[in-house]
Amino acid sequence: MNAAKKVLIVEDDKMSLDLMAAALEHAGVSTILVLNSTEAFDTLSQHSAEIGLALLDLSMPGLNGFELARQIRTDPRFAKLPMVAVTASATHDAYQRAYDAGFDKVITKPYHPQRIFDLLAELKIT
Numbered sequence: 062m063n064a065a066k067k068v069l070i071v072e073d074d075k076m077s078l079d080l081m082a083a084a085l086e087h088a089g090v091s092t093i094l095v096l097n098s099t100e101a102f103d104t105l106s107q108h109s110a111e112i113g114l115a116l117l118d119l120s121m122p123g124l125n126g127f128e129l130a131r132q133i134r135t136d137p138r139f140a141k142l143p144m145v146a147v148t149a150s151a152t153h154d155a156y157q158r159a160y161d162a163g164f165d166k167v168i169t170k171p172y173h174p175q176r177i178f179d180l181l182a183e184l185k186i187t
Contacts, residue, residue, distance in 0.1 A: 066113030067091040068181075071129070073121045077170065081116065081147075084174035090181070097152065098101040098124040102132055109138055114184065116177070119148040119159065128164040134163035134185040147172060 070092055072078040078084070082092045093108055095101045098121045098160055105112060119126035126146055133139045146167040147161040159167045165184060168176050 093182040
């Protein structure tokens with residue numbers, strides 16, 4: 062990943078957030094961590110030049126990941142920002158809703174760090 066680019070992780074479960082961040086940082090990928098969707102858009106706006114990928118949990122209280130993705134996609138600055146949905150639901154419906162909301166990819170929990178690294182390479186973030 063370009064040294065100037067970071068991964069924004071939006072996850073309300075602190076343990077999942079820490080696990081994803083630790084795996085990425087161990088591989089040399091810098092992260093920006095956000096525990097709720099309310100702060101996510103503001104954080105993305107403040108660090109827009111630094112962020113090369115957003116990993117968003119779908120099941121967050123308040124504004125869920127689907128709604129957050131739609132909000133992000135309405136801003137021209139983020140129209141092409143790669144976004145990956147993180148979900149515990151591996152159903153066809155959850156995947157379809159994620160793609161309809163503007164996500165590029167979907168990964169399921171429990172996530173495997175290698176899957177995230179593969180996605181980074183697939184999306185040409187690394």
